[in-house]
Amino acid sequence: MDWLKRCVRDEQEFFATYWRRAPAVLRPDDPPVDLLDTVELDGLLDSGLLRVPYIGLVHEGRDVPTERFCTPRVVLGEIVEDYADAALVRHLVDNEGATVLLRYVNQWHQGVRALTTGLAEQLGRQVEAFCFRTPAGTQGRPLHRDDADVLAIQISGEKRWRIHAGPADGNWEPAKEDGDPGEVLLETVLRPGEVLYVPRGFAHHADAVGETPAVHLSLTVREAGTANLYALLQALLAEGTALPGRPLDDDALADAAASLIDHTRRTLADLTPETLVAHARAAMRATMPTAA
DSSP, rough: OOOOHHHHSHHHHIIITTTTTTEEEOSSSSSSSSSHHHHHHHHHHHHHHBHHHEEEETTTEEOGGGGTTBBOOETTTTEEEEEEEEHHHHHHHHHOOOOOEEGGGGGGGGHHHHHHHHHHHHHTEEEEEEEEOOOOOOOOOSSSSOOOOEEEEEEEEEEEEEOOOOOOOSSSSSOOSSSSSEEEEEEEOOOOTOEEEEEEOOEEEEEEESSSSSEEEEEEEEEHHHHHHEEEEEEEHHHHHOOOOOOOOHHHHHHHHHHHHHHHHHHHHHHHHHHHHHHHHHHHHHTTTTOO
């Protein structure tokens, strides 16, 4: 299955024109809208098995307190909390305009997991999935920047998106954008079957338009950061070393230091920036659940 083609249609054009450069509306011939439809979403909610943090509600840019949509239950004689109550969720959606957010759908939904696993292999990066169900006329999240490239697949309903420029330099935080987001690069109404690409760090926000709720599946393509590079470098330097845990005298401590320096030099001599980045990306993908 060519999952990337199902999301972007023309892979060569996508990488040459848009990847990390500009937002775009993509219209693939066979978008993966069949993986998670509104009927299944209702069934998941009614099943009673959705639990925080896999489900959350957002209203006017803030998380709805868990106690407002979860009720405790007794399982094997113990009180278990944080399971979503379908009636309470629907009340908040219908009466207060709350957005339902399903987090890390790839961890618990087989079809979506196959999609993210396939994309991760093709893109060489970690891919995760989130699902948003936003009532008509409301906004789920305020203007913000994501520390990931985003492919938003419109499942049903319509959403108006506004995409602003990316950050001026590397010193930015993925969060609500309180300053000047820059000019609007793209304003569009996304319709079922269309896919919106938002480059990493580009400020954006969306609101549901029309008469029905808008549902979209947001695929986040995570890039390795400096923390990942540090962690991988430490792991590589730790491999193949057999130093005494507690050197007993000054000479033994100096010998251990010399061995560590020699090992570090040998490791770094064969290590390139490209190899370190590749190792970091691979380690991130290794934390993902795999498709059956």
